[in-house]
Amino acid sequence: MSAELDLAARVVELTRRLAGPGAEAEVVAAHSAEALTRFANSAIHQNVADATTTVRLRLHLDGRTAGGSTTVTDAAGLQSLVERTIAASRLSPPDQAWPGLTPPTPLRESPAFDEATAAAGPHERAARVRDFVRAADGLETAGFCRTTYSSGGFANTAGQAVEGRAAEAAMDGIARLAGADGVARRASSRLTDLDGTALGTRAAAKARAGGRPIELSPGRYEVVLEPTAVADILDNLATFGFNGKAFAQHQSFAELGAQQFDQAVTIRDEPLGATLPFDQEGTPRGTLTLVQQGTTTAVSHDRTSAAEAGATSTGHAGAASRSWGPIASNLALAPGRDAITPVTGEGPTAASARALVSGMRRGLLITDFWYTRVLDQKSLVITGLTRNGVWLVEDGEVTAAVGNMRFTQSYPQALGPGAVLGVGTEIETLPDRWTGVRYTAPALHLQSWNLTGNASG
Structure with a gap:
């Protein structure tokens, strides 16, 4: 039995003793450790690490529900x-x-746990930062490399x-050159999968190709979205x-059924290996x-939304899911199944998008979305900005960098029947900017x- 499961079991027994046999209680004890190496101006400027064990109790007593948490895990x-929590339930x-x-339900089998990633120190992260900076070959660079470890009961x-x-x-x-930014990011369950040299090379190529952008008129454009932009679509669809x-x-x-x-388009939530099981x-x-x-x-359910919809929980309860709803946080868009000969050559286009760009007569290659906000939830109309590289494509070739633009678009409509002209055959696993959530996507x-x-303007 892990230390976290032992903590959870102790709180359950304590609740039984103090609240009486009619109490329904659930307890999560979770240990989270995150270590982060940040760099700016092409040099590491911060190494931080944080480890916390949190115990959360939710209690249903006499028809009323309350919750509480603590990071103080001694007996007192x-x-x-x-x-x-008992006192709060009586006032609820x-x-x-x-x-x-x-009810008692066995876990599904998870992928193998990588001990080396959980134990990684600043030297292993710094080595990847060094490789990224060197690969940028003199361009100004900034970013982070992080490792996280979580265990729970x-x-x-x-x-x-x-x-x-997990x-x-x-x-x-x-990487930045004369005001043009290029980005590269990756996530994995294994630190050894992160190649700082490959990521730095990609970011620098995008930055060098982003100079002297032209300005285009607003309107509807055919687009190739790189996986970094597709991740934002998955995030908003899930949320x-x-x-x-x-x-x-x-x-x-x-x-459902429509x-x-x-x-x-095939979309799955694939949490095993990315988070607790x-x-x-x-x-x-x-x-x-x-x-x-x-x-x-x-759709994703916790027990409350499942009961309301006449369904069963899909394992998506979170600390705030009764308020904000259960969210599938590890979405994967399935890659295309048809083999396409990739376009060769250097430039701003990631390998996952090259073949799609070669098939576009006139349109835009978009690297990333930023500051996206919901205008209408029912139709999921989103407004946001392009970021980190936009290019005009004519007859399958990138012809000019384009200045960043604002968009207003229904995400489901953009992926609707007949609207998808191609799906890349290569996938990339991408980190969320703030948490351990990750998305897997092709272009x-x-x-x-x-x-x-x-x-x-």
């Missing part, structure tokens, strides 16, 4: 947590939507008891579209197919993207 700290309103506890009064651990490594860097609470309350575009996307309610995680060849087949060739103005 745990007793205080239970006493505070009746909880008519309480879905009950997860869950127990409840219904008898569910599970434990697990590790992640990520690198995100830019607002495939969110089980939004679906149950009719605030989502999702219609052909809402192009047949080339169970959610905050102790429900085992596993692969969830959200879209199968264009047909919406599922996308889309028929239309609504560019509504230049970034300057």
Whole structure:
């Protein structure tokens, strides 16, 4: 038994003793360790590390629900947590939507855990930063390399008891030349998968190709989106579209069984190996197919949204999922199945997008999206900015850099039936900017993207 599962089990027993036999309680004890190496002006300027163990208790007592947490894990700290949560439950309103506890359920098998990533120190991260900076060959660089390790245990009064651990490594860097930025990022469960030289080379090539941008008129453009931009689409689809609470309350575009996307689109949530193998309610995680060849087949649920929708939990409960909804946070867009001969040569185009660019008569190659915000949740209309490189493509060739532009676009509409002209055959696993969440995506060739103005006005 892990230390975290032992903590969770102790709190469950303490709750039984103090709250009585009628109490329903669930406890998550999680240890999280993150280490981060930041660099700017082509030099490391910060190494930071943080490790915290947090115990969360959710208690349903006499028809009322309350929760509490603590990072004080000695006997006095745990007793205080239970006493505070019992007191809070007595002051809480009746909880008519309480879905009950997860019954004893075995975990699904997870990929092998990488001990070296969990134990990595600043020297291993610094080596990748060094390689990135050297590969940029004199360009100004900035970014980070991080490693994270998490382990956790869950127990409840219904008898569910599970434990697990996960590790992640990520690198995100830019190279800059005369105001033009190029970006490269990658995530993996193994630090050894991160190649600082390859990432630095890509970022520098983009920066060198981004000089002297032209300005284009607003309008609808055919586009190739690189995986870094596709990750933003997956993020917003997961947060607002495939969110089980939004679906149950009719605030989502999702219609189960409907052909809402192009047949080339298959989207799955693949959490195993990327996060703990169970959610905050102790429900085992596993692969969830959200879209199968264009047909919406599922949304993500915790126990509350599942009960409201007449479904079952998909293992997506979070600390705030009853308020904000359950979110699938490790989405993967399946790559194209047809082999395409890649275009050779250097330039701003990542290998995952080269073949798609070669098939575009006139349009834009877009590297990244930034500062995206929802304008209408039901149709998932998003506004945001392009970033880190946009290029005009004519007859399959990149002909000019383009200044950043604002867009206003319904994401489901852009991926709708007949709107996807191609899906890249190579995938990239990309880190979220702030957390251990990651997205796996190929490049996308889309028929239309609504560019509504230049970034300057």
